[in-house]
Amino acid sequence: MADNLQVLLDHRPSGNVSPTNFRIVQAPVPAPGPGQALVRHMFLSLDPYMRGRLSDAKSYAKPQEVGEVMQGGTVGLVEASNNPRFKPGDAVVGMGGWQRYALSDGGDLRVIDAKAIPIQAYLGPVGMPGVTAWYGLNKIIAPKAGETVLVSAATGAVGSVVGQLARTAGARAVGIAGGPEKCGYAVNELGYAACVDHNSPQFAAQLKAALPDGVDGLFENVGGEPFQQTLRRLNDFARVAICGLIASYEGAPTALPDMRIFLVKRFKMEGFIVSDHMSVWPQALGELAGHVAGGRLKWRETIREGLENAPQALVDLLHGENFGKMLIKLVEPNCSDAVILSCA
Amino acid sequence: MADNLQVLLDHRPSGNVSPTNFRIVQAPVPAPGPGQALVRHMFLSLDPYMRGRLSDAKSYAKPQEVGEVMQGGTVGLVEASNNPRFKPGDAVVGMGGWQRYALSDGGDLRVIDAKAIPIQAYLGPVGMPGVTAWYGLNKIIAPKAGETVLVSAATGAVGSVVGQLARTAGARAVGIAGGPEKCGYAVNELGYAACVDHNSPQFAAQLKAALPDGVDGLFENVGGEPFQQTLRRLNDFARVAICGLIASYEGAPTALPDMRIFLVKRFKMEGFIVSDHMSVWPQALGELAGHVAGGRLKWRETIREGLENAPQALVDLLHGENFGKMLIKLVEPNCSDAVILSCA
Numbered sequence: 001m002a003d004n005l006q007v008l009l010d011h012r013p014s015g016n017v018s019p020t021n022f023r024i025v026q027a028p029v030p031a032p033g034p035g036q037a038l039v040r041h042m043f044l045s046l047d048p049y050m051r052g053r054l055s056d057a058k059s060y061a062k063p064q065e066v067g068e069v070m071q072g073g074t075v076g077l078v079e080a081s082n083n084p085r086f087k088p089g090d091a092v093v094g095m096g097g098w099q100r101y102a103l104s105d106g107g108d109l110r111v112i113d114a115k116a117i118p119i120q121a122y123l124g125p126v127g128m129p130g131v132t133a134w135y136g137l138n139k140i141i142a143p144k145a146g147e148t149v150l151v152s153a154a155t156g157a158v159g160s161v162v163g164q165l166a167r168t169a170g171a172r173a174v175g176i177a178g179g180p181e182k183c184g185y186a187v188n189e190l191g192y193a194a195c196v197d198h199n200s201p202q203f204a205a206q207l208k209a210a211l212p213d214g215v216d217g218l219f220e221n222v223g224g225e226p227f228q229q230t231l232r233r234l235n236d237f238a239r240v241a242i243c244g245l246i247a248s249y250e251g252a253p254t255a256l257p258d259m260r261i262f263l264v265k266r267f268k269m270e271g272f273i274v275s276d277h278m279s280v281w282p283q284a285l286g287e288l289a290g291h292v293a294g295g296r297l298k299w300r301e302t303i304r305e306g307l308e309n310a311p312q313a314l315v316d317l318l319h320g321e322n323f324g325k326m327l328i329k330l331v332e333p334n335c336s337d338a339v340i341l342s343c344a
Numbered sequence: 345m346a347d348n349l350q351v352l353l354d355h356r357p358s359g360n361v362s363p364t365n366f367r368i369v370q371a372p373v374p375a376p377g378p379g380q381a382l383v384r385h386m387f388l389s390l391d392p393y394m395r396g397r398l399s400d401a402k403s404y405a406k407p408q409e410v411g412e413v414m415q416g417g418t419v420g421l422v423e424a425s426n427n428p429r430f431k432p433g434d435a436v437v438g439m440g441g442w443q444r445y446a447l448s449d450g451g452d453l454r455v456i457d458a459k460a461i462p463i464q465a466y467l468g469p470v471g472m473p474g475v476t477a478w479y480g481l482n483k484i485i486a487p488k489a490g491e492t493v494l495v496s497a498a499t500g501a502v503g504s505v506v507g508q509l510a511r512t513a514g515a516r517a518v519g520i521a522g523g524p525e526k527c528g529y530a531v532n533e534l535g536y537a538a539c540v541d542h543n544s545p546q547f548a549a550q551l552k553a554a555l556p557d558g559v560d561g562l563f564e565n566v567g568g569e570p571f572q573q574t575l576r577r578l579n580d581f582a583r584v585a586i587c588g589l590i591a592s593y594e595g596a597p598t599a600l601p602d603m604r605i606f607l608v609k610r611f612k613m614e615g616f617i618v619s620d621h622m623s624v625w626p627q628a629l630g631e632l633a634g635h636v637a638g639g640r641l642k643w644r645e646t647i648r649e650g651l652e653n654a655p656q657a658l659v660d661l662l663h664g665e666n667f668g669k670m671l672i673k674l675v676e677p678n679c680s681d682a683v684i685l686s687c688a
Contacts, residue, residue, distance in 0.1 A: 052607075059608050223603060237620075242606040256600035259567060262586040262615030263396075264403050269613050271606030276581075 004029045005307050006069050007098035013054055016250045017318065019311035021054070022070065029101050036103050037081040041096055043303075044310055044328040045073035045123035046317050047157070048221075049273075051249040061275075070098040070310070073128060075112070075119045086111065093122040098310050100330055117292055124157050124325040125299045126288045132274040133161035133219075134284040136241035137169075139277070140270050141217030145170030148213050150230055152176045153221035154186045154195055155300065157325035158243060161288070162219045164297055167191045171217070174210050176226055178320045185323075189298055198226040207233060214238075223247045223254030231256070234265050242271040250318060300324025305331050348373045349651050350413050351442035357398055360594045361662065363655035365398070366414065373445050381425040381453065383436055383446050387647075388654055388672040389417035389467035390661050391501070392565075393617075395593040405619075414442040414654070417472060419456070419463045420674075430455065437466040442654050444674055461636055468501050468669040469643045470632045476618040477505035477563075478628040480585035481513075483621070484614050485561030489514030492557050494574055496520045497565035498530045498539055501669035502587060504643050505632070506563045511535045512640065515561070518554050520570055522664045529667075533642055542570040551577060558582075567591045567598035575600070578609050586615040594662060644668025649675050 003026040010023040032038045050072060053064040064071055074096035078086045083106045086092065091114035096102030112122050124130065143149050149166040153159040154175025163173040163186065175186040175195040183195035194210035196203060207229050214235035220227060224247030234240070248254045261267075291297035302322040304313045310328045317326045347370040354367040376382045394416060397408040408415055418440035422430045427450045430436065435458035440446030456466050468474065487493050493510040497503040498519025507517040507530065519530040519539040527539035538554035540547060551573050558579035564571060568591030578584070592598045605611075635641035646666040648657045654672045661670045 227603075242603065245603055245607065248602075248604060253602035253604065256603060258592075258597035259571075259586065259589055259600060260592060260597065262613065263589065263617065264615075266615045266617055266620060269606065271608075271610045273607065273610055276610060 004099055004101045007310050009064050009066050009070055017054055017315060022311040024308055030103050032080050032082045032103055035083050035105055037083045037086040037106060038079045039076045039092055039096055039102050040079045041074045041076040041100055041330050043075050043120040043123055044098055046314050046326040048244050048246045050314060051318055072097055073123050075122050091119055120327055125161050125297050126285060126292055128274060129157035130161050130288040131281055131284040133158045135274055135277055135280055136219055136243050136272060137162050137165050140241040141239045143169050143171035143217050147216035148172045149217040150174050150215045151219045155182045155324060159221055160190055160299055163190050163192050204229045227254055234267055236265050238267040240267060240269040301327055303327045303329050305329050348443055348445045351654050353408050353410050353414055361398055361659060366655040368652050374447050376424050376426050376447055379427050379449055380447050381427045381430040381450060382423045383420045383440055384423045385418045385420040385440055385444055385674050387419050387464040387467055388442055390658050390670040392588050392590045394658060395662055416441055417467050419466050435463055464671055469505050469641050470629060470636055472618060473501035474505050474632040475625055475628040477502045479618050479621055479624055480563055480587050480616060481506050481509050484585040485583045487513050487515035487561050491560035492516045492518060493561040494518050494559045495563045499526045499668060503565055504534055507534050507536050508641055548573045571598055578611055580609050582611040584611060584613040645671055647671045647673050649673045
């Protein structure tokens with residue numbers, strides 16, 4: 001059995017996060033104590049919310065501790081178990097963090113079916129990002145047939161699900177993404193009616209042209225200057241779900257320069273965090289799994305191999321260099337096979 | 345019968361509104377045509393929303409036309425009627441505008457009971473301001489018993505009703521008002537648990553001290569710098585009803601400097617205009633009339649006499665020089681009796 005390679009937060013970033021904020025250590029693989037399961041990770045999930053946890057500013061979640069294993073979502077296989085809910089070989093999703101092996105008392109673990117659905121999808125469309133999309137779209141935007149739903153980061157792990165669910169609900173989905181390749185994918189594969197490249201010098205005019213009927217629901221993942229343009233396109237009584245503001249996590253804050261827009265357009269704006277709404281997860285995951293199994297929900301992944309590449313992958317995610325869900329695939333020593341299930 | 349004194353919008357303000365933006369004219373008292381009623385006004389309602397209508401910027405209502413009688417809520421008595429719904433002597437509330445007499449086809453008129461309730465209350469707690477308070481509190485904030493509701497312009501026509509309804513709902517109401525006299529009235533008469541003077545140099549510290557459990561519901565009427573301090577006091581999952589931003593109608597825009605607060609606190613913010621929600625008016629007015637008749641709802645009025653003083657009164661309202669509902673009482677020529685009903 002290999003050592004337990006781990007990525008720790010070495011020190012908090014002062015400015016932009018970089019790989020030097022982390023350090024990689026080797027530790028013995030732990031043995032499960034009473035009630036514990038040992039999980040060998042296959043994929044780590046990289047998500048924008050992680051940037052917030054690197055700071056110790058007051059926020060909705062307690063910050064990542066310095067000197068501790070970086071927290072994060074994981075999928076893997078149970079290697080050994082003293083917990084009757086898990087047996088060796090079970091595929092599980094959990095919060096094992098950036099390490100090869102994690103011990104768990106089972107509280108964060110859920111056994112998943114990795115045969116019908118690829119195991120890493122439980123970190124994407126059938127996991128936290130999928131439920132995030134489901135909650136913001138259904139519980140905040142609640143689109144009616146014929147309405148227009150605008151989605152920023154339209155091809156990302158969350159946005160790609162929002163767009164497809166909106167279309168399923170009979171709404172017209174319009175995306176914003178970075179670059180023609182992502183926009184082409186949004187329209188040709190994800191079913192967006194239109195997609196506007198936020199890097200285009202004609203962004204404002206193109207956005208307006210893509211939204212002849214304005215915006216009834218805005219699912220905001222990004223913030224920054226494009227967000228200011230989207231506000232201009234809101235219809236009266238629009239619903240705005242603030243899911244993320246990735247452009248501001250390391251850049252300038254996204255401001256709302258004149259609150260009178262709330263009176264002129266009488267819209268609703270609501271920030272949300274999916275972990276506040278655990279009661280909807282079973283329903284949401286059930287619907288999302290059905291869509292995936294039925295081929296109605298597509299997604300893309302950017303997979304980097306090797307735990308040691310997680311810090312750089314997080315930096316790249318924060319700069320939009322992913323295309324779809326950003327994942328780290330853990331490759332066993334002496335095993336470069338893409339099908340790592342065979343490399344146990 | 346006297347002439348029909350009228351106040352017209354002469355030209356739009358470029359900057360702060362002043363009485364010179366209006367002009368006063370005399371016109372013959374019109375005779376009602378088929379289906380019309382002629383109403384003699386007793387009170388004009390002055391309301392902050394009027395400032396927005398003086399501008400021709402895009403907003404939720406079409407702007408006040410230049411050269412036309414200034415629009416606004418009114419109560420009065422039917423003088424003559426060719427409409428079977430109204431008979432001479434009926435007390436009515438309507439949108440007759442800034443003039444002694446108005447013709448109406450009846451679409452804006454509602455017969456009211458001016459015996460049980462003072463007639464001008466139909467422009468205040470049992471009128472548009474009351475329904476505004478009712479809607480924002482019940483439909484957006486929806487306070488639970490024990491929660492804290494913060495109200496700016498706490499003694500104004502809307503705010504005073506919000507505070508009392510919040511207390512009736514079992515919430516702790518905290519007010520913000522301009523000056524010790526208004527704050528004293530808020531606590532001693534309206535039942536606010538505390539009131540903070542936004543003119544105080546220690547406003548931020550006093551606000552914090554008045555809100556030991558934070559803010560679950562914010563009813564915002566003012567905006568400006570005090571609003572920035574209230575945002576700091578919001579609890580997670582707070583509900584913010586944006587009813588007005590009077591500090592910004594002629595001053596600097598009220599900004600929301602960092603949208604990340606939506607993610608940190610996961611609150612909801614919604615702008616609303618009570619005229620969008622006509623379906624709730626009957627229920628709201630019924631409840632409000634019951635509270636007034638039962639002595640559970642108090643209010644104050646600032647009454648200026650004479651139509652010609654309406655422009656200055658609007659200016660004063662926009663600068664917070666009213667104390668409670670701002671009204672213009674129309675005094676008949678040769679009649680200075682306070683009980684103008686006897687001066688017909």
